[in-house]
Amino acid sequence: MAITILAPAPAEPIYREVDPSEDSDNGGADLEGDHEMRPTKRAKHSTFSIVTPGEVVTDDAQWMRGHGTYIQPGSTEIIATVAGTIQKTNKLLSVRPLRARYTPEIGDLVVGRIMEVQSKRWRVDVGAPNLADLPLAAINLPGGILRKRTETDELEIRTFFSEGDLLVAEVQSLRQDGSASLHTRSLKYGKLRNGVFMSVTGTGGGGGVVRARRQVWTIDTMHGGGKVDVILGVNGYIWISKHIEVAGGETAITRMEESISATVYSSQNEYIGPETRTEISRIKGVITLLVEQGFRVDEDMVMKGYEAAVTVDDEDLGETNVYLGGAKGKKVVDLLSEK
Amino acid sequence: MAPQSLQQILLSPAELSYLHTSLSSNPPIRPDGRTATQFRPLIAESDILPGTNGSARICFADGTEAVVGVKAEVERSSGISRDVDGEGEGEEGVKKGRNEWVEISVDIPGERDDDSNPIFLAAVLSEALLADGEFVERLWINRHFHWRLYLDVLLLSPPLSYPLPLLSLTTHLALLTTRLPKLLSEKDEDPLFSDDWDASEPLYHPPHTSHPPITLLVMAVQETIIFDPSKEELAVADAVLAVSLSESPTSNSSSQDTEMEMDVEGGKKRNLRLLAVRTIDPPSRLTHKGLANKVNTATGGTAQKNLEDGGGDGEEGVWCPPRGGAKRGLIKEMIGRVLERGGVGEEVLDGLCGAEL
Numbered sequence: 234m235a236i237t238i239l240a241p242a243p244a245e246p247i248y249r250e251v252d253p254s255e256d257s258d259n260g261g262a263d264l265e266g267d268h269e270m271r272p273t274k275r276a277k278h279s280t281f282s283i284v285t286p287g288e289v290v291t292d293d294a295q296w297m298r299g300h301g302t303y304i305q306p307g308s309t310e311i312i313a314t315v316a317g318t319i320q321k322t323n324k325l326l327s328v329r330p331l332r333a334r335y336t337p338e339i340g341d342l343v344v345g346r347i348m349e350v351q352s353k354r355w356r357v358d359v360g361a362p363n364l365a366d367l368p369l370a371a372i373n374l375p376g377g378i379l380r381k382r383t384e385t386d387e388l389e390i391r392t393f394f395s396e397g398d399l400l401v402a403e404v405q406s407l408r409q410d411g412s413a414s415l416h417t418r419s420l421k422y423g424k425l426r427n428g429v430f431m432s433v434t435g436t437g438g439g440g441g442v443v444r445a446r447r448q449v450w451t452i453d454t455m456h457g458g459g460k461v462d463v464i465l466g467v468n469g470y471i472w473i474s475k476h477i478e479v480a481g482g483e484t485a486i487t488r489m490e491e492s493i494s495a496t497v498y499s500s501q502n503e504y505i506g507p508e509t510r511t512e513i514s515r516i517k518g519v520i521t522l523l524v525e526q527g528f529r530v531d532e533d534m535v536m537k538g539y540e541a542a543v544t545v546d547d548e549d550l551g552e553t554n555v556y557l558g559g560a561k562g563k564k565v566v567d568l569l570s571e572k
Numbered sequence: 573m574a575p576q577s578l579q580q581i582l583l584s585p586a587e588l589s590y591l592h593t594s595l596s597s598n599p600p601i602r603p604d605g606r607t608a609t610q611f612r613p614l615i616a617e618s619d620i621l622p623g624t625n626g627s628a629r630i631c632f633a634d635g636t637e638a639v640v641g642v643k644a645e646v647e648r649s650s651g652i653s654r655d656v657d658g659e660g661e662g663e664e665g666v667k668k669g670r671n672e673w674v675e676i677s678v679d680i681p682g683e684r685d686d687d688s689n690p691i692f693l694a695a696v697l698s699e700a701l702l703a704d705g706e707f708v709e710r711l712w713i714n715r716h717f718h719w720r721l722y723l724d725v726l727l728l729s730p731p732l733s734y735p736l737p738l739l740s741l742t743t744h745l746a747l748l749t750t751r752l753p754k755l756l757s758e759k760d761e762d763p764l765f766s767d768d769w770d771a772s773e774p775l776y777h778p779p780h781t782s783h784p785p786i787t788l789l790v791m792a793v794q795e796t797i798i799f800d801p802s803k804e805e806l807a808v809a810d811a812v813l814a815v816s817l818s819e820s821p822t823s824n825s826s827s828q829d830t831e832m833e834m835d836v837e838g839g840k841k842r843n844l845r846l847l848a849v850r851t852i853d854p855p856s857r858l859t860h861k862g863l864a865n866k867v868n869t870a871t872g873g874t875a876q877k878n879l880e881d882g883g884g885d886g887e888e889g890v891w892c893p894p895r896g897g898a899k900r901g902l903i904k905e906m907i908g909r910v911l912e913r914g915g916v917g918e919e920v921l922d923g924l925c926g927a928e929l
Contacts, residue, residue: 236611236923241631346582375870392870395860397582426586429603429804498870500585500862502593502889507601510594514605521604555605558613558633 237558284313284328291326299327332434335360335468337413341404342448344425344466345415347394353387355394357402360432360468363412367394371405371416373423375498393498399425401449401464401472421449423497427505428462428474431517433524441524442469445531451476452536455543458512465530471520473513475505511555515542518557519565526566534569541568581855583807585862589891592808596794603804609909609916611800614741616924618749626750626775630742634802637728638738640746646713646763647673647720669708669718674698676723678739680731693736696850697725697743700785700816703847707782710775714760719752733803734852736814740787744924747784750775785818785847786920790906791854792898797906799916809854811898815910816848817917842918844911849903854894862891 284290290302294309299322301315317330337343337359348364349356356364369382372393386393394400402415402422417423434441442448448465460476519538523530528538542557545564557565583591594601600608612633621627624641631637676698678690701707711719723746725739751772753765766772776784791801791809798805806812820843864887865871910917 236920237613238923238926239613239615241615241617241629346584348582389869392863392868397860398584399587424586425584427590428587429590430583430587496865496871499865499868500891501865501868501887502586502589504888505590505593507597510590510597510601511605514594514601514603517603518605554607556602556607556610557605 282318283316283331284319285316286314288313290319290328295324296321296326297324299325301328301330302326334362336411337361337365337404337407337468339404339407341413341444341467342401342464343404343413343415343468344399344401344430344464344470344472345468346430346470347396347398347400350391350395352390355390357400357415359413359415359466360470361411361413363410365404365413365415367400367402367415367417369393371414371418373418373420373497394424398500399430399472401425401466424500425464425472425474426500427477427502428472429513429517431471431473431520433469433471433520433530442467442471442530445533447532450532452516452539454509454512454516454539456512457506457508459506459509461509461513461516463516463532463535465532465535471530473516473520475503475509475513477503515539515546515555515557518542518555522557522562522565525562526569528569538565538569541565544568581803581807583804583859585860585891586889588808588856588859589862589889591804592793592891593889595798595805595808596796598796600793600796600798602798602802604802606800608797609799609919611920612802616741616745618745625752626746626748628742628745628749630738630745632733632738634732635729636732636735636738638735638742639726639728640739640742641724641726642746642750643722643724644750644752645720645722646717649716649718669705669710669712671698671702671708673708673711673718674701674721674723676701676725676743678725678727680727680735682730693739694725696736696787696814696816696848697723697740699850700740700787700818700847701743701747703785703816704782704818704845710781713755713763714757716760717763723747733801734789734806734812736787737789737800740785740816741920741924744784744786748774748776748924782845783819783921785816786917786924787814787816787848788910788916788920789813789852790815790910792902792906795902797909799909806854807859808856810856810894811902811906812852812854813903813906814848814850814852815846815907815917816850817844817846817910819843819921820845842921844917844921846907846911849907851898857893857895859891859893861893864890 290311290313292310296311298304298311301313301317302311303314304311311326313328315328315330315333317328320327320329343359345357345359345365347355348358353369355367357367359365369386369390374382374386400417400423402417403419404413405416406414408414442465444467448467450463452461452463454461462474462476464472466472516535516539519542520530520535523534523538528534542565545561545568546555591603594603606612614633615631616628618628619626620629620639621641625644626642627640629637629639676694677685678694678697679685680690683689711721713719723743725743727735727739751774754768754771754773755763756766757764788799789801789812791798791806791812793808793810801809909915
């Protein structure tokens with residue numbers, strides 16, 4: 234069947250009441266708050282804890298206001314400014330938005346897309362409210378040795394990055410308005426090629442990419458796919474690409490820059506076999522599924538999801554189809570929830 | 573010329589090249605792993621608006637959602653023109669419809685009513701609906717009155733991908749559920765209708781009348797033909813067609829291919845009819861060419877001296893925007909894939925029939 238048409242299902246409650254006994258994957262923080270306290274304050278919303286902007290969260294003076302709330306001068310009422318769930322940390326009350334744009338923080342690994350080229354810098358879309366900056370001084374110039382940038386580099390700024398190019402970078406500093414300044418001064422960072430881009434919700438609310446120990450890793454794929462790199466940008470932008478071995482493996486550490494920099498600004502793809510492309514599609518499908526189901530997206534979950542997807546696909550004898558919609562996606566989710 | 577109706581999305585040359593190579597390989601490897609003819613699952617419901625004669629809502633998997641409402645109104649036919657153009661006017665039972673009796677308006681968030689995009693979409697939808705001329709005949713009440721049909725097509729979400737198939741499928745479902753009150757008066761009396769809504773008559777009654785039309789988006793990358801393209805896939809398309817088709821009522825006159833009828837399981841046979849084809853400008857033509865390593869100064873190459881020498885054209889892994897039009901054979905093949913027996917058109921119609929509950 235080429236097309237599946239489903240009847241609409243009633244909306245599932247996104248936020249269930251969490252039993253105090255079952256520790257969900259919120260990293261220990263109790264998102265739902267103190268159960269025994271709520272009935273006195275928000276009796277009518279005790280079963281469904283989403284607040285909307287303007288809603289009075291509490292009028293008890295014992296709470297301090299946190300992110301996503303405000304107090305009108307001369308009153309003790311804490312009012313929500315975003316739609317989301319209430320989060321209580323000791324006596325600090327904040328509202329965690331259901332959906333939010335990415336707020337850059339120093340040291341974040343982000344994937345971005347060049348939107349504008351200016352005379353000495355690029356403007357990069359990282360999914361934040363403002364475009365981020367990438368100054369020409371903050372990239373590794375080709376030619377091996379670290380050198381001073383020259384006027385020629387300024388004139389040739391589009392040979393490094395031009396509009397639409399994707400790059401992986403690190404947030405170097407933040408400005409007053411919350412916009413970020415990026416840098417790519419490392420061999421890990423730079424232009425992206427040999428793969429596909431996808432964008433999911435970043436750190437903010439719901440499922441999505443969470444800050445983790447490792448944002449970049451290599452998957453040894455099944456079915457002869459070879460090695461595939463996954464870069465999970467903290468901003469929710471994801472890059473999945475074929476792993477490229479550094480040429481001449483035994484290069485001395487001092488010469489590494491030289492050998493890598495030859496292709497660092499290339500926009501020509503290497504040869505990528507159909508098996509690798511299929512596995513890249515599969516990984517992309519797994520991440521889409523994780524986000525749809527509201528799971529967090531990190532190395533652990535992606536690896537588990539990938540294994541589950543391969544298992545489910547192998548059970549189906551006959552044609553291999555990596556599309557994870559409908560029944561197959563459900564099986565993968567079931568496998569994931571078991572673990 | 574058709575308006576630039578496909579949204580340009582910014583992709584890097586490396587991404588475009590990756591997508592293009594993946595899609596043009598055989599079998600195509602789509603970024604979400606679907607097969608070439610597989611559609612994304614969609615959520616549909618009909619009869620959702622109580623104040624309309626028929627309505628439907630469809631949610632696509634990419635998050636786009638549309639609502640269609642059909643309202644019918646009795647209108648006095650302008651008698652003069654009818655007297656002028658009809659010689660068969662005196663005869664009883666001659667039904668004549670006019671295209672103005674159907675009004676389609678498309679509303680897309682963030683776009684004005686008189687923008688080219690909604691107007692183009694409304695034109696494609698009405699073109700398919702009016703193509704057979706048989707539909708408007710059903711709006712005829714008597715010599716002095718007719719139904720006027722308003723189709724309000726509302727896209728609820730921002731247009732993430734090209735919304736034409738979504739709008740068309742929703743319109744199809746809405747028209748299938750459209751019911752008109754039963755006529756009690758006779759002949760050329762002023763029309764009087766039954767109050768009983770249960771006695772109302774459906775506008776389309778599939779086994780007896782034709783199906784409402786559907787418009788499908790088909791795209792080609794080199795030799796590969798792909799259905800239900802996503803936004804990224806459209807970005808590398810060589811050619812994009814909007815194919816409108818409908819099903820003729822099953823008639824006994826087509827008895828010459830009874831043997832072929834037997835082959836189809838369950839004796840079910842669909843008589844597909846091509847109504848209209850529109851080409852849509854693929855956005856890939858407006859992209860920039862990728863630079864091959866050997867002409868890229870940042871990768872140790874030497875800059876291209878003059879434009880004539882091509883500079884790495886046709887090199888593997890370098891994006892090169894499509895030039896020239898689609899081949900005749902390819903267009904024919906794309907249309908054929910929709911209409912062929914057991915092809916995508918039939919499957920989509922089957923799916924839609926199963927959907928209305």
